[in-house]
Amino acid sequence: MSETLHEISVExxxxxxxxxxxxxxxxxxxxxxELRLTGTHVGCEHGVCGACSVMLDGEPVRSCxxxxxxxxxxxxxTVEGLARPDGSMSALQDAFCETHGLQxxxxxPGMLIAAQGLLNANPDPTEEQxxxxxxxxxxRCTGYQQIVEAVRLAAERMKK
Amino acid sequence: MLAEHGDSAKLVAGxxxxxxxxxxxxxxxxxxxxxxxxxxxxxxxxxKDAARIGACTRQVxxxxxxxxxxxxxxxxxxxxxxxxxxxxxxxxxGGSLAHADPSAELPLAAQVLxxxxxxxxxxxxxxxxxxxxxxGPMSTSMRHDECLEEIHWPVWSxxxxxxxxxxxAIRHGDFAMVAAxxxxxxxxxxxxxxxxxxxxxxxxxxxxxPRIAERLAGTKLEDEAIEAAVTDAARQTDPGxxxxxxxxxxxxxARVLAARALREARANAKRQ
Numbered sequence: 442m443s444e445t446l447h448e449i450s451v452e453x454x455x456x457x458x459x460x461x462x463x464x465x466x467x468x469x470x471x472x473x474x475e476l477r478l479t480g481t482h483v484g485c486e487h488g489v490c491g492a493c494s495v496m497l498d499g500e501p502v503r504s505c506x507x508x509x510x511x512x513x514x515x516x517x518x519t520v521e522g523l524a525r526p527d528g529s530m531s532a533l534q535d536a537f538c539e540t541h542g543l544q545x546x547x548x549x550p551g552m553l554i555a556a557q558g559l560l561n562a563n564p565d566p567t568e569e570q571x572x573x574x575x576x577x578x579x580x581r582c583t584g585y586q587q588i589v590e591a592v593r594l595a596a597e598r599m600k601k
Numbered sequence: 602m603l604a605e606h607g608d609s610a611k612l613v614a615g616x617x618x619x620x621x622x623x624x625x626x627x628x629x630x631x632x633x634x635x636x637x638x639x640x641x642x643x644x645x646x647x648x649k650d651a652a653r654i655g656a657c658t659r660q661v662x663x664x665x666x667x668x669x670x671x672x673x674x675x676x677x678x679x680x681x682x683x684x685x686x687x688x689x690x691x692x693x694x695g696g697s698l699a700h701a702d703p704s705a706e707l708p709l710a711a712q713v714l715x716x717x718x719x720x721x722x723x724x725x726x727x728x729x730x731x732x733x734x735x736x737g738p739m740s741t742s743m744r745h746d747e748c749l750e751e752i753h754w755p756v757w758s759x760x761x762x763x764x765x766x767x768x769x770a771i772r773h774g775d776f777a778m779v780a781a782x783x784x785x786x787x788x789x790x791x792x793x794x795x796x797x798x799x800x801x802x803x804x805x806x807x808x809x810x811p812r813i814a815e816r817l818a819g820t821k822l823e824d825e826a827i828e829a830a831v832t833d834a835a836r837q838t839d840p841g842x843x844x845x846x847x848x849x850x851x852x853x854x855a856r857v858l859a860a861r862a863l864r865e866a867r868a869n870a871k872r873q
Contacts, residue, residue: 464633487621491687500661500690506620507691511637558686576774577685 449513453478454522462509469493469504472519480520480550484579491578494551495519501558520550523557533557533595542591544582551578556592565596604723604746606632612748613637614657615692617684618700642695642750645669651717651753652676656695660684660707663694673754674869675714675784678766679706685774695749698734701741704777704802706766708735712807713782713799717753722746728753735806759786759794763869765862768801769854771845777802778846781858783866785822791871793822798830798863803838803855810834822867824860831859 446461453476462471467486472478472495484492486505493505496518504517523531533556536542543549552575559566559574566574571592572585580588603610610632613619622628636642642657645666652673654663660680663669670677683689683697683706697707698718710716711731718734720727720743729742736742743749768780780801786794796817799809813830820826840851 487624488617488688489621491685494687497690501687502691503617503687505624506616506688508616508620508635511616511635514638555686573773574686576772577687 447510447513449510451509451512451514452516454518460509464508464510466509467505468495468507468509468512468517471509472504472517478519478521482547482550484547484551489579490548491551491555491575492548494554494578496522496554496558499558499561501554518554520553523553531557532598533560533592536591536595536598537588540587540590540594542583542588548578548580552580552588556588556595559592560596560599564599566592568593602632602634603748607745610634610745612699614696615659615688616696617688617692618696618702636748644751647672647756649756650758651755654694654752654754656699656749656751657693658695660689660692660694660697661686664689672756673714674762675710675764675766675782676707676754678764679710679782682706682766682768682770682774682777682780688774694752698752699741699743699749701735701737701739701806702776703735703738703804703806704780705807706768706777706780706782706801709780709782709799709801709807710766711752711754712809713784713797714755715797715809715811716755719750719753720744720747721750722748726750732809738805757784757786757795759788761787761789761870761873763787763866763871763873765865765869767858767862767865769858779803779840779851779854779858781855781862783859783862785817785863785866785870787822787867787870791821793817793820796822796863798834798859798866800834800838800855800859803835803840803851805839808834808838810837817863822863824864827860827863827867831856831863834859 444463482492484490488506495504611630613633642655644655646653664680716731764784766782768777770777783798785796796814801807835856838855842848
């Protein structure tokens with residue numbers, strides 16, 4: 442028996458995408474396997490690690506806890522959508538490079554989405570607010586100190 | 602759908618609890634009924650005696666609502682401990698109550714305040730007190746064909762009303778080992794007119810202690826009065842032991858955190 446496919450229409454990084462997907466295909470699997478947007482990482486697959494964070498209508502959510510059909514009619518921004526239109530790194534991405542806010546890079550896309558979500562809502566966050574914003578994202582190598590520094594640095598630059 | 606498929610159909614709202622459980626194959630519903638696009642279940646209405654919140658209202662919406670925070674301050678205080686930004690952006694108020702995790706924050710807030718839930722099926726609607734709604738760990742008295750429609754959170758109209766929420770967890774935003782919530786009202790002389798407090802993670806359902814809290818009315822909520830009340834309450838708890846904490850430690854936390862919540866609530870009431 443072939444699985445029923447559902448028609449969806451999702452705006453991904455500014456581009457409308459149409460597809461037919463099974464009801465229980467997770468959003469992160471669709472982004473990675475169908476759209477080949479492999480910047481978003483699959484970590485724990487049950488909503489604990491934050492590696493799969495994407496923005497849904499501008500707010501960070503976990504894409505492993507959503508089915509693709511639930512994103513239909515909504516806007517999704519992945520880490521690929523954070524770069525400037527000419528493809529160069531955003532202020533936040535630059536800051537991560539400069540402060541060594543990553544080592545293996547597995548958590549980085551999720552960290553970037555969480556941090557960008559914070560900066561969009563609050564351009565001048567305190568250290569506590571930064572820590573709270575990335576509190577749902579696990580990093581197992583760099584440690585959090587340089588990530589917090591990166592967000593702080595990006596906030597300062599974006600103010601100018 | 603729910604009436605037709607019974608046990609094998611589940612409603613999914615934010616999916617922040619159900620989807621992880623499905624990922625771990627702890628539940629395997631044959632049918633999922635997605636209510637995320639049902640706008641009629643998303644609202645916050647402030648009335649004289651209660652704040653009515655639609656079941657599918659996102660946690661983040663409630664957290665950001667200043668007018669609501671002024672009327673039911675415990676909600677915003679509880680939400681500060683609920684998951685993380687990414688999960689609150691998606692998670693719903695009703696979903697958290699329907700999931701009924703005994704250590705979860707919103708069920709505890711509902712129990713302490715004596716919230717009412719409205720359950721609707723194709724046959725009609727009924728209202729239940731939180732106390733009757735939570736029937737055990739991850740279980741409620743909701744029938745298979747019912748949908749949680751809205752929640753009524755009582756508003757305390759006393760001028761000097763204050764509340765507080767606190768908990769201990771391995772990582773902020775993770776499941777609480779023990780959580781405590783309190784709300785008190787004081788008269789202008791600082792005498793307690795009404796008190797309510799409760800504990801999460803200390804039994805099969807979130808616990809409230811209305812009879813013990815009643816004894817606080819008339820006192821000035823001195824530290825000794827609080828200590829006596831929380832000692833009695835902790836004695837009534839029946840927490841479990843696991844890798845993270847023993848039963849004895851959880852009971853100790855229950856007493857300490859309940860006292861902390863009551864003292865903070867008292868301080869917040871005095872500031873009003």
